[in-house]
Amino acid sequence: MQYVPFGQLGFNVSRLGFGMMRLPMNEINGEKIVDEERTKAMLRHAIDSGVNYVDTAYPYCGRQSEPVVGRCLKDGYREKVKLATKLPCWLVETEADLDRLLDEQLRRLDVPQIDFYLLHALGKDRWEKMKSLHVTDFLDRAVKDGRIVHPSFSFHDDYPVFREIMTSYDWHMAQIQFNYLDIYDQAGLAGVRLARQRNVPLVVMEPLRGGALANPGPDIQAIMNHTKVKRSAPDWAFRYIADFKEVAVILSGMSTEEQVEDNLRIFNDVTVGGMTDAEKRLIGRLRAGYLARMPIGCTGCRYCMPCPKGVNIPALFKDFNESRMLSVPDRFKRQYAGYVKDENDAGRCVGCGACEKQCPQHLPIRDWLKKLDAEGKAE
Numbered sequence: 336m337q338y339v340p341f342g343q344l345g346f347n348v349s350r351l352g353f354g355m356m357r358l359p360m361n362e363i364n365g366e367k368i369v370d371e372e373r374t375k376a377m378l379r380h381a382i383d384s385g386v387n388y389v390d391t392a393y394p395y396c397g398r399q400s401e402p403v404v405g406r407c408l409k410d411g412y413r414e415k416v417k418l419a420t421k422l423p424c425w426l427v428e429t430e431a432d433l434d435r436l437l438d439e440q441l442r443r444l445d446v447p448q449i450d451f452y453l454l455h456a457l458g459k460d461r462w463e464k465m466k467s468l469h470v471t472d473f474l475d476r477a478v479k480d481g482r483i484v485h486p487s488f489s490f491h492d493d494y495p496v497f498r499e500i501m502t503s504y505d506w507h508m509a510q511i512q513f514n515y516l517d518i519y520d521q522a523g524l525a526g527v528r529l530a531r532q533r534n535v536p537l538v539v540m541e542p543l544r545g546g547a548l549a550n551p552g553p554d555i556q557a558i559m560n561h562t563k564v565k566r567s568a569p570d571w572a573f574r575y576i577a578d579f580k581e582v583a584v585i586l587s588g589m590s591t592e593e594q595v596e597d598n599l600r601i602f603n604d605v606t607v608g609g610m611t612d613a614e615k616r617l618i619g620r621l622r623a624g625y626l627a628r629m630p631i632g633c634t635g636c637r638y639c640m641p642c643p644k645g646v647n648i649p650a651l652f653k654d655f656n657e658s659r660m661l662s663v664p665d666r667f668k669r670q671y672a673g674y675v676k677d678e679n680d681a682g683r684c685v686g687c688g689a690c691e692k693q694c695p696q697h698l699p700i701r702d703w704l705k706k707l708d709a710e711g712k713a714e
Contacts, residue, residue, distance in 0.1 A: 336385025337605055341417075341583045342536030344485065344507060348417060348583050351602040352388035352538065353381050355404050356395045357588035369399045375407040377595050382415050384599050388584045390510075390538070392421040392455055393440060405444040413446060419538075420444065421455035421489060424465055433473040437482060451508055452483035458492035462500055471504045489540070490522055497522040501529055510538040513582075514548060515575045515618050516625055516660075517541075527581050536583040539576050543587075547661040548572045555624050562617055570601050575618050577605040629656035631703055632696050639690035639700060647679040648690055648700060655707055664710075671711025681708040 338347040359370040359377075378389070389408070391400045401420060408416065420440055427433060441449065452474070454465060474486035485507035490497055501509065509530060511522040518524045530537050543549045549569045551559070559571065566574070576585050585602075589595045610618075633652040642648055651674065658667035674680035681704040690700045 336599070336602055337577075338385075339580075339583055339607060342508070343534055344536070346417075349385055349387045349602070350577055350583075350585055350605055351381075351386055351598055352390055352584040352586040353378060353386050354540065354586040354588040355389065355391040355400045357590040358396050358400065358403070359590050360396070367397060369396050369403050371403055371406065373592075374403055377589065377592055378404075378407045379412060380592075381589075381595055381599065382412055386599075387416045388419070388538075389416045390419045390540075390586050391444075392453075393423040393426075393436070401440060401443040402445075405446065408446075417450040418444070418446065419451035419453060419487070420449055421453040424455055424457070424461050427465070427468060430468050430473070433468065433470060434477075437477060441482060448481055449483045451485045451487050452477065453508075453510060454488040456491050457488050457496075457500055458490075459496045462496065466503075474504075490526075492521065494521070494523055494525045497526045498529060501526075501533055501535065506533075506535050508536050508538060508583075510540055510586075512541040513537075513539045513576060514542050514544055514572055515622050516544060516548070518622075527579055531581045537579075537581050538584040538586060539582050540586045542576050542585050543569055543572050544661060547663065550662075551621075552662055554628075555621060558617070558620050558624050562613075564614070567597070567601075569597065571618065571621065573598075573601055574605050574610060574614070577602075578608060578610045578615075580607045625660050628660045628662075630659055631656050632698060634696060636695060638693040638695060642684075643687060643689060644683045644685055645679050646681060646683050646704065647674065647677075648704070650674075650679075651681055651707055652703070655710075667707075668711055668713070671707075674711070681705070681711065684708075 337350045339350060341348040359373045360367045361370050389404065391404045393401060408418070422433070422436060426436060437452070441447065454470065477483045478486060487506055487508040487510065488500060489510035490500065491512060511526055513522065513527070527537065551568045559568065573585060576582055587594070587598050589598060631652045633649060633656065635649050635653065637649050639648045654670045655667050658664050671680065684701060684704040686701050688701060691698070694700060
């Protein structure tokens, strides 16, 4: 197992972190229950093999993850790891809820202290709400009374929001979605650079884009095959992120024993700055291969907005493109239900053509909206 300093916090951490979000499950009387014995064996084996960072959260696995993690870390295992969990910001309505939820999580984990306590999944609206409830004062108080050690946050939004959050408080860590497809999305490479400037170590989630990068398909696999060094798809994805010195931990949501073993093998030799120029060029070709799968040439410039009928054209195009890029077409159908609910779906297009007059790419937007509406509503 490879280790790096966790920023300037004074300890070393394993590059591989165990994400406790996708645990093995059993179905009992129609209810999904975490397979605790398998989870305990997998987690303890990972820790015995050198993993020393464990990440959970209040809602994971139907709110079962925290209590299961707490029990799995008995028998001296708690002392071997840095433990991270997250404040469920969406459940916070008053300042009193901040302390109530933290105290509840300490009980659920059955620990007196949490090493990394993250504000969960911050975006613009959620951050504004947290600020209105004086959340940084709460974090300072929780550090002072010993309930948490390192105040942190996880993030899902665009870079300008990330910059505003990062520069608003003395964070000890930031957790971001980052992989070789997301270099210009969410916090992206700009966020990595900002973290370096502010000396804030990063923990990376979704290194495999929810597993999509682990199953690339024949076109992407063909690109990988044209290399002297043969590595698996997850191996290439992990190595790309591990190359960044700003990244302390790369989380993997491991749900099988095979995934644990494979990740332990990969992380035995991933190093900061370990990728060659040829390997970096390969990553560029892999990214280009995925991007070539996207059928709509939308750049997200938003010149087509606002739509007179409220259709969220750029977001629809992005979700549709990503579903094709990652070969998960059913995902778009699930997402489309949200557009219908929010009354900004493609079916609201009346064919006025205002969007096409403004599109610098000269896309046949009306035709695409008809196609997306049909696919989104297909049985």
